[in-house]
Amino acid sequence: MDEAEAAPPGTTVPAQRGRLVLVPNALDHGAVAQELGAVLPRAALQWAARLRHWLVEDARSARAFLKRVDAVVPLEQPLQSLAITELPRPPKGRRPGPPCEDSARDAATKALLAPALDGNDIGLLSEAGLPAVADPGAAVVGAAHALGLAVLPLPGPSALVLALAASGLDGQSFAFVGYLPQDAAARCERIRALEATSRRLKQTQIFIETPYRNNALLGSLLECAAAATRLSVSQALTLPEGSSRTASIGQWQRLHAAQPAQAPLLSDRLPAVFLLQA
Amino acid sequence: MDEAEAAPPGTTVPAQRGRLVLVPNALDHGAVAQELGAVLPRAALQWAARLRHWLVEDARSARAFLKRVDAVVPLEQPLQSLAITELPRPPKGRRPGPPCEDSARDAATKALLAPALDGNDIGLLSEAGLPAVADPGAAVVGAAHALGLAVLPLPGPSALVLALAASGLDGQSFAFVGYLPQDAAARCERIRALEATSRRLKQTQIFIETPYRNNALLGSLLECAAAATRLSVSQALTLPEGSSRTASIGQWQRLHAAQPAQAPLLSDRLPAVFLLQA
Numbered sequence: 001m002d003e004a005e006a007a008p009p010g011t012t013v014p015a016q017r018g019r020l021v022l023v024p025n026a027l028d029h030g031a032v033a034q035e036l037g038a039v040l041p042r043a044a045l046q047w048a049a050r051l052r053h054w055l056v057e058d059a060r061s062a063r064a065f066l067k068r069v070d071a072v073v074p075l076e077q078p079l080q081s082l083a084i085t086e087l088p089r090p091p092k093g094r095r096p097g098p099p100c101e102d103s104a105r106d107a108a109t110k111a112l113l114a115p116a117l118d119g120n121d122i123g124l125l126s127e128a129g130l131p132a133v134a135d136p137g138a139a140v141v142g143a144a145h146a147l148g149l150a151v152l153p154l155p156g157p158s159a160l161v162l163a164l165a166a167s168g169l170d171g172q173s174f175a176f177v178g179y180l181p182q183d184a185a186a187r188c189e190r191i192r193a194l195e196a197t198s199r200r201l202k203q204t205q206i207f208i209e210t211p212y213r214n215n216a217l218l219g220s221l222l223e224c225a226a227a228a229t230r231l232s233v234s235q236a237l238t239l240p241e242g243s244s245r246t247a248s249i250g251q252w253q254r255l256h257a258a259q260p261a262q263a264p265l266l267s268d269r270l271p272a273v274f275l276l277q278a
Numbered sequence: 279m280d281e282a283e284a285a286p287p288g289t290t291v292p293a294q295r296g297r298l299v300l301v302p303n304a305l306d307h308g309a310v311a312q313e314l315g316a317v318l319p320r321a322a323l324q325w326a327a328r329l330r331h332w333l334v335e336d337a338r339s340a341r342a343f344l345k346r347v348d349a350v351v352p353l354e355q356p357l358q359s360l361a362i363t364e365l366p367r368p369p370k371g372r373r374p375g376p377p378c379e380d381s382a383r384d385a386a387t388k389a390l391l392a393p394a395l396d397g398n399d400i401g402l403l404s405e406a407g408l409p410a411v412a413d414p415g416a417a418v419v420g421a422a423h424a425l426g427l428a429v430l431p432l433p434g435p436s437a438l439v440l441a442l443a444a445s446g447l448d449g450q451s452f453a454f455v456g457y458l459p460q461d462a463a464a465r466c467e468r469i470r471a472l473e474a475t476s477r478r479l480k481q482t483q484i485f486i487e488t489p490y491r492n493n494a495l496l497g498s499l500l501e502c503a504a505a506a507t508r509l510s511v512s513q514a515l516t517l518p519e520g521s522s523r524t525a526s527i528g529q530w531q532r533l534h535a536a537q538p539a540q541a542p543l544l545s546d547r548l549p550a551v552f553l554l555q556a
Contacts, residue, residue, distance in 0.1 A: 022443050027433070039433045043316040043516075133439050133449040142446030145510075145524040153444040155305070155317045155435035155516045161411050165300050166431040168420030171411040175453035175481065203453065232423075238321075238433045246423040 018116035020144040022131045023048050023123045024156020027238045029271070030064050037072045039238050044154040049073040051123040053115045054084045055140055062125055085112060087136060109143040116149050128271075129158045134176065134208065159237055160206055163273035166244035167204070167232035170277055174204035180217065187217075188224040195229055195278035204277045214266040217274065222256055225249045229278045236270040246275075296394035298422040300409045301326050301401045302434020305516045307549070308342050315350045317516050322432040327351040329401040331393045332362045333418055340403055363390060365414060387421040394427050406549075407436045412454065412486070437515055438484055441551035444522035445482070445510035448555055452482035458495065465495075466502040473507055473556035482555050492544040495552065500534055503527045507556040514548040524553075 026039050036045060048069045056062035062084055066075060075082075088108065116122050124131045124140055130153070131137040144151050164171055177194065181187045194205040209217045214235075221231055227250035234244040247255070252265075259265055266272060304317050314323060326347045334340035340362055344353060353360075366386065394400050402409045402418060408431070409415040422429050442449055455472065459465045472483040487495045492513075499509055505528035512522040525533070530543075537543055544550060 037319070038321040039319045041315070041317045041319050041435075130439055130443045132443045132446065135449070137443075138446050138449045140446075141444065142524065145446050145522075151444045151446070151522045151524075152520070153440040153512075153515055153522065155440065157319075157433035158436060158439045161408055161436045161439050162431045162433065165408045165410045165415075166419065166429045168410065168416050168418075168423050168429070171413070171416045172456050173454065176451065178450050234431075237431055242430070244423075244429045244431065246420065 016119050017149055018053075018118070018120040018122060019150040019152050020113065020116060020141065021047055021051060021121055021123050022141070022151065022153040023051070023125050024130050024154055025065060025126050025128050026068075027128050027157055027159050027162075027236075027271075029128055030061055032239060034239070035072065036068045039157060041155050042073075044156050045069055045073045047154055048123065049075050051121055052077055052082055053120050053122040054082060054125060055087055055112055055122060055137075056084055056125045057087055057127050057135065057137075059084050059086050061127060065125065083115065087112070087140065105139075106143070109139050110147060112140060113143055113147055113149065116144070117147070129160075130156055133158055134160060134178070157238055159234075159271065159273055162237045163232070163234035163244065163275060164204065164206060166234050166237065167246050167275045169204040169230060169232055169246065169275050170202060171204070173202055174206060174275075176206045178207060179209065180207055180220075182213075184220065187220050191221060191224040191276075194276060195225060198229075198276060198278040204275055206273060206275050208271075208273055211271055212268050214268050214270075214272045215264040218252075218256075218264075218266055221274070221276070222249060222253050225276065226278060227253070229276055232275040233266060233272055234275075235267055235272045237273075239270075241267075241270065294397050295427055296331075296396070296398040296400060297428040297430050298391065298394060298419065299325055299329060299399055299401050300419070300429065300431040301329070301403050302408050302432055303343060303404050303406050304346075305406050305435055305437050305440075305514075305549075307406055308339055310517060312517070313350065314346045317435060319433050320351075322434050323347055323351045325432055326401065327353050329399055330355055330360055331398050331400040332360060332403060333365055333390055333400060333415075334362055334403045335365055335405050335413065335415075337362050337364050339405060343403065361393070365390070365418065383417075384421070387417050388425060390418060391421055391425055391427065394422070395425070407438075408434055411436055412438060412456070435516055437512075437549065437551055440515045441510070441512035441522065441553060442482065442484060444512050444515065445524050445553045447482040447508060447510055447524065447553050448480060449482070451480055452484060454484045456485060457487065458485055458498075460491075462498065465498050469499060469502040469554075472554060473503055476507075476554060476556040482553055484551060484553050486549075486551055489549055490546050492546055492548075492550045493542040496530075496534075496542075496544055499552070499554070500527060500531050503554065504556060505531070507554055510553040511544060511550055512553075513545055513550045515551075517548075519545075519548065
């Protein structure tokens with residue numbers, strides 16, 4: 001990183017700045033008693049065991065994560081002594097949007113990084129996967145760059161790219177577009193727009209849904225997308241019940257028709273990633 | 279996965295099909311003597327140590343990878359006894375395009391999966407990171423789905439999403455667009471088109487370059503992009519010399535101007551990921 005500049009002669013050597021360390025989480029949302037060493041690399045676990053300052057989405061689940069870390073790599077400090085701060089909740093609405101330019105919020109975000117100005121490394125943790133990807137952490141990372149802090153992303157899993165790899169759809173050109181509209185007509189229109197974009201740019205389109213609406217979204221896709229469009233759905237990747245299925249919309253329609261109504265094709269409990277290529 | 283169907287009574291139980299297992303690689307291109315356990319989770323290493331059949335981009339570097347696996351989790355079979363098959367080279371050109379519909383190539387790709395039809399799991403390995411993301415492996419994954427084989431993506435690092443996480447740019451809407459044109463005028467036009475797309479869709483644009491052209495691409499960005507556009511460049515993520523820097527084009531221009539010509543801002547040896555948000 002480029003923080004290690006020698007001080008000019010005759011000046012006081014400035015205190016070493018702390019780094020913002022992006023710590024990956026497992027993809028299981030704490031739902032299973034998965035051993036973290038199976039899914040996170042040792043570098044991530046060792047860092048997590050060492051950090052005393054944390055910025056997290058939810059303090060309770062962050063503590064649960066750190067207990068799981070402790071079972072693999074003992075924490076250097078007792079859990080109760082760690083400084084765990086929750087990120088401000090994003091503004092209401094499904095998508096908080098890009099890091100806000102608003103100067104008050106900007107100042108508040110920078111204030112979260114104060115421990116790093118005093119030389120402490122700070123861990124940024126998401127509820128699942130990599131922080132700042134498909135979650136509200138990006139503003140803090142942006143603030144770290146603005147303050148000249150080094151940002152250190154630790155290797156770990158991301159459900160979006162695992163689903164892309166597992167899809168067999170074009171992995172050399174893809175876009176993640178977040179959530180689709182909930183209104184049926186607007187959603188149908190959006191699905192057709194995604195197909196048009198996919199065709200025009202030869203680009204795989206990736207989107208997500210709240211688990212209990214998985215089958216509703218699948219229903220819209222089967223209704224609105226073209227029969228030849230390829231659809232991939234991955235659920236619960238990295239978990240024992242994980243699955244990935246890729247087929248044309250026409251094939252999905254036949255699978256759906258063959259399925260008893262009380263046994264829908266997708267689980268409404270497990271997180272899903274949807275991908276289409278038209 | 280959905281392969282475990284009971285055979286109807288009176289029929290011969292079909293041999294259990296093998297799976298296509300997507301094995302993550304480190305991001306170091308074998309350049310450093312990094313211990314794989316630091317960057318890959320144990321699940322990936324244990325799978326890699328167990329698989330006898332492999333589809334890889336390059337047999338030599340795959341063997342080097344498996345030696346590194348062996349140093350952490352001993353291989354179950356001697357390296358020489360493994361069936362390591364290289365994927366067919368993609369057609370000439372920088373971007374091989376989506377899985378080809380051509381039936382001859384389709385048949386050839388399916389033939390690569392023959393061991394799975396006989397009940398053997400097959401590992402798919404990329405030169406770096408996740409297979410089938412920003413590399414030619416997607417056709418094999420598509421063929422696996424077409425054959426009804428289960429596809430199992432193992433957790434591991436992806437340089438693209440690590441760079442996205444580290445950028446602080448919008449991680450809730452992003453696109454990976456591969457390589458930009460090499461011709462200066464075409465490249466400038468493409469950069470402006472990416473800015474327009476980024477503005478219109480509020481979408482982070484991610485692209486890559488061959489390392490020895492990193493500074494040439496940076497030069498084009500400083501020349502063609504708007505001063506307020508934010509640019510992030512990550513190099514060698516997960517390696518000791520890794521770095522991530524995010525700043526406005528205007529700030530990058532000042533950094534560039536302050537730099538002696540013989541010490542360019544980017545390394546021309548290390549892989550880089552570029553991200554812009556206009």
